Amino acid sequence: MQLHNFFNSSTSYRVRIALALKGVPFDYVPVNIRTGEHRDAKYVNQLNPSAAVPALIDGDFSLGQSLAIIDWLDARFPEPRLIPADRDLRARVLELSYLIACDIHPVNNLRVLRYLETELNVTAEQKSAWYRHWIAEGMAGVERLLGKYGTGLWCFGDAPTLADCCLVPQMANALRMGCDLDTYPLSLAVYRRASTHHAFAAAAPALQPDCATP
């Protein structure tokens, strides 16, 4: 099994956590999204029509979109399960995951920040304010969801789920960009717990083989 991904991509990071939690070995294939390797015709046509990272390859089967990959991994390698089977608990896990994957991450990812710089000529301060605005709005929602529905040591219960696979990379990204996350104590507790967990640690950007990519 191959994972085509980039060390500093939050969506790649999500899938690396899921693979590490399940103990699934994989070949790490770096795709440098800074130089646009994810747009190369061969990559797009043969591996990932979404023209993005990550892409998982298992024999003849290839799949893009991090949350689709984790759902597929949950069927292929059921232990430990990351998306609960119980209808209502599952809904809570997906709700928080989508808040991050749909409402926070996409507006702050590399391609959007680059468009702001190159097409709209925003200043460094305007770009930073943009980033902080969507983090603040989204993390407030995450914190409210955890306050209302969160239980146990992780987001939902005493074992990591898809919600934790989404939350930790998003917070790591925000901290790297200089955001203050002290006003989100429930989220921070999960983040700190993850920092001592072997699977989350193994998936961290700084430990990936392409982490020195300029």
Add this chain to the structure above:
Amino acid sequence: MQLHNFFNSSTSYRVRIALALKGVPFDYVPVNIRTGEHRDAKYVNQLNPSAAVPALIDGDFSLGQSLAIIDWLDARFPEPRLIPADRDLRARVLELSYLIACDIHPVNNLRVLRYLETELNVTAEQKSAWYRHWIAEGMAGVERLLGKYGTGLWCFGDAPTLADCCLVPQMANALRMGCDLDTYPLSLAVYRRASTHHAFAAAAPALQPDCATP
């Protein structure tokens, strides 16, 4: 069952299609996102901590995030199933759904377009170019996915799935914003099929009770 939603919201539209496909009756509760009703403290604290539309209420259970709602509906009202059980087919449906829900829709929704106008003072032409840029990039990916993996009368097979529930509102939104979608023939074929289907027609913005909202 209540659906708190807004006629012109693409994420609300997705859930309305799912409910209509399953034939589930619901009370339509309008939430005017143009005037910020989705940020009212009572709505956020009691119904949807994500501070967004849609929110589904079923007795004591409330749930935000359109894709989490449709996943939940698929368990609560299994016929017709919108997210296939088969592992690999399910992956294809989710992959295309996430391309729309994560990569296209979030960067072009109301709150982002408003930020561009009010905080970054972009011109009408710059805002329009922004919108068209992300539609072109995302729809090219949708079209590639359909070309490589699409089958049958709808996106994946001869019955609508979650992918169709996501694609049709996204295309309706793009057409409303003046985008030319003629270069995406596979997507257009699905859109045209949907326009003659009773469930998609019933969910259309123009037929909702709040469609005259200024």
